[in-house]
Amino acid sequence: MMDKIIENAWAELLAKATKKQGVSPRLITGDDIDLYIPQSRLLALAESNRAVFRLIYLSAQESARRNAYMIVRKLGMPSDYFWKFELWPRERAFTTLTKIVHRIFSTIMSEAKEGRLEVKELTIDPLHIRIDFDSCVECAGIKGLQIGICYYHAGTFAGIIAALVNQDNLDCFETDCYAAGGEHCSFVVGDKSDKAFVQKFDTYIHPPDIKIDLVDRLTKSLKKDSLRSLGNMVDVNYLRLLTANILRDNPRLFASTNSEVGHRFGRDVTKTIENFYGVEKWRAVQNYYHDLCQLNVDIKENESELQITVRGKALPTDSRTETISFLLGELQGLASGLTGKEMALKESYFKDDCLVITLVPQS
Ligand SMILES: [Zn+2]
Numbered sequence: 558m559m560d561k562i563i564e565n566a567w568a569e570l571l572a573k574a575t576k577k578q579g580v581s582p583r584l585i586t587g588d589d590i591d592l593y594i595p596q597s598r599l600l601a602l603a604e605s606n607r608a609v610f611r612l613i614y615l616s617a618q619e620s621a622r623r624n625a626y627m628i629v630r631k632l633g634m635p636s637d638y639f640w641k642f643e644l645w646p647r648e649r650a651f652t653t654l655t656k657i658v659h660r661i662f663s664t665i666m667s668e669a670k671e672g673r674l675e676v677k678e679l680t681i682d683p684l685h686i687r688i689d690f691d692s693c694v695e696c697a698g699i700k701g702l703q704i705g706i707c708y709y710h711a712g713t714f715a716g717i718i719a720a721l722v723n724q725d726n727l728d729c730f731e732t733d734c735y736a737a738g739g740e741h742c743s744f745v746v747g748d749k750s751d752k753a754f755v756q757k758f759d760t761y762i763h764p765p766d767i768k769i770d771l772v773d774r775l776t777k778s779l780k781k782d783s784l785r786s787l788g789n790m791v792d793v794n795y796l797r798l799l800t801a802n803i804l805r806d807n808p809r810l811f812a813s814t815n816s817e818v819g820h821r822f823g824r825d826v827t828k829t830i831e832n833f834y835g836v837e838k839w840r841a842v843q844n845y846y847h848d849l850c851q852l853n854v855d856i857k858e859n860e861s862e863l864q865i866t867v868r869g870k871a872l873p874t875d876s877r878t879e880t881i882s883f884l885l886g887e888l889q890g891l892a893s894g895l896t897g898k899e900m901a902l903k904e905s906y907f908k909d910d911c912l913v914i915t916l917v918p919q920s
Contacts (some may be wrong), residue, residue, distance in 0.1 A: 558708075559575065560609030560620075560623070561806065562797060562801040563620050563623075563624065563798060563801045563802060564624060564627065564688050565812070565913055566794040566797040566798045566801065566867065567620075567627060567628065567629065567794075567798065567799075568631070568797070569794050570792060570798075571828075572631070574668025576811075576814070578609075583601055588785050588792055588794070588870060589790035589791060589792060589793065589848040589851075590790065590791060590792075590793045590796055590848035590849075590850065590851050590870075590871050591778050591789050591790060591850070592694055592697055592698070592778070592784065592789050592791050593698070593774060593775060593777075593789070593792065593849055594796060594871070595661045595791065595795055595796040595799050595800075595851050596696075596698070596699070596774065597683050597694070597708070597723060597771050597775070597822065598696075598796075598799070598800065598883055599803075600649075600697075600699070600706065600769045600771060600839045601771060601797060601818045601819075601822045602620065602811075602814065602815065602818050603706070603767065603812060604745070604766075604767060604768065604769055604813065604818075605817070605818050606819075607764055607765065607766050607767065609803075610706070610708045610762075610764055611708075611762050611763070612710070612803060612806065612807065613708045613709050613799075613802070613803055614708040614711055614712040614715075614726060614762060615712065615804055615806070616712065616802040616805060616806050617709045617711075617712030617716065617785070617802050618706070618712035618713070618715045618716040618717065618719075618729075619712075619716065620636070620798070620802045620805070621712065621714075621715070621717045621720070621804075622712075622716035622719055622720045623716075625716065625717045625719075625720030625721060626720065626834075628661060628717065629661075629720075629721070630719075630897075631659060632661065632817040634657070634897070635647045637876075638657070638721070639653075639654075639721050639722045639723060640723075642715075642721075642722040642723065642724075643681060643682060643684075643722075643724070643742075645677070645678075645719060646684060647681055648680055649893050650679060651676070651679045652678060652729040653683060653685070654676060654718075654722075655675075655676040655679075657862045657886040658674070658676055658686075658688065658717075658718065658720065658721075659674055660678070660712075660819060660920070661674070661717060662674050662690075662717075667870070668821065670795060673689050673690065673691040673692050674688060674689070675688070675692070676688055677687045677689050677743075682745070683747070683748035683750055683751045683754075684722070684727065684748045685745065685746070685748070685749065685751070685754070686718065686745070686746040686747075687732075687743065687744070687745050688714060688743070688744045688746070689742075689743050689856055690707075690741060690742045690744060690759050691741045691742075691916075692741075693707055693710060693734075693735060693742040695708075695709055695742075695906075696708040696734055696735050696736035696742065697719050697735070697776060697784040698778075698782075698784040698789075698880075699735075699736040699769060700735075700736060700738075700753050701736075701738075702734070702736045702767060702769065703737060703739045703751070703765070703767075704734070704737055704764050704765065705731035705732075705734025705736065705737050705739075705742065705745075705761075706736050706737075706767070707734055707736075707742050707797060708731075710731075710742070710744065711729045711731050712729070712763075712808045712840040714729045714744050714777055715727050715729035717729050718746050718791065722819050724748070726748055726749040726750060727746055727748060727749070727750060728746070728747060728754075728755075728758050729744050729745065729746040729747070729758075730743055730744065730745055730747065730757060730758045730761035730762070731743065731744050731761065732744070738803075748798065759854070771783065771822070771825070772825060772829050775826055775829055775830075776829060776833070777789075779829070779830075779833045779845075779849070779883075788825060789860050791872055793871050794849060796877060798864070800873070800880060801880070804880060807854055808839060808879040808882070809879070811882070812878055812879040812882045813882070814895065815879075815882040815883040815886060816882040816883065816885055816886035816889075818846050818883065819882065819883040819884065819885065819886025819887040819888075819890060820887070820889050820890040820893075821886075821887040821888070821890060822883075822890060823886065823887040823888065823889065823890020823891040823892075823893075823894065824890040824891070824893060824894045826891070827891055827895055828889070828894070830842065830891070831846045831895065839858065839895075840893045841910075842854060842891055843855070844867075846867070850869070851867035851869050851870045852867055852868070852870075852871055852872060853867070853869050854867050854869075856865070861907070861917065862899065862903065862914040862915055862916060862917045863892055863914075863915070863917075864913075864914075864915055865888060865900070865913070865914040865916065866909055866911050866912070866913055867884070867911065867912040867913075867914065868911045868912070872910075872912060878905070879910060881905070882914075885902055885905060885914065888914060888916065889901065889902060889916060891917050896918075897920075898918045898919075899918065899919040900916040900917065900919065901916065901917060901919040902914070902916060903916060904914075913918065
């Protein structure tokens, strides 16, 4: 099921990106969502448990590997394009891989803008590739960290390149990250038989705890501060990919963590949202979801409960609780912060295209 969602998300991203070369996919479809949403979901999770970065990496890697053949097909390349890549002359390998990697990633990851991704170094045996990546959407708008946070991209690079050149033993780590003060994000793809590489990868995949100022990040989005040259929007499929990738491998763990994290997160951002909009509290929540999340939220309050209806493009296509647990947690957190009462989930169900949620004060 998750695989289906991931596959569809990839397919849609590719279909849009390949349809009109040079035109941003979001200009064609309007399926865009504020970058803040996927980022905050991901980073709030990673903050609560640093093992999450490793899970993000592994899931992205696996999903990219599995979907690489579809990606290659969609781009009109033969599936054995890189046959016996390890025997290619270096010059040809460099030129070809640069071209293909560039095409794939600039197509699906940075709004089809050219010149954002560059293969900087390539050695073949053992394979070692350095990729510089500008305007990375994973860390845009985040600053002042000690470590790089673009684990989703690292995993995706590792997975797609491994599938392309038909080598199973590749990994990837980030050496430079915009969030950690770099000019751009820089990634190294390498071979697991290379001891020096493995050592660095091990350090990377077991990062220390981090603390990210998500309220500051939210404020940027609310004020529509454009993040570098990127704008603030990404295709909603990017969010789907992130969520489904992480959920796939450990749905239950993530359902419970997600709901707790969402709850805390909702509480943290309550004041910011209320102050920013300066309108009646439920209207502020409505504006927040409308402006940033592509969701229409309707809230009815009576003495005993809150009845919330959610609809919109960014609502998960899969109705299981795992995929909506962050949203449920976030709404509880917001409602608790706004009412001053601890609000608990009484029930939630899908009806037609809507998610219907009832929250009640905790007894
Ligand atoms: Zn980065």
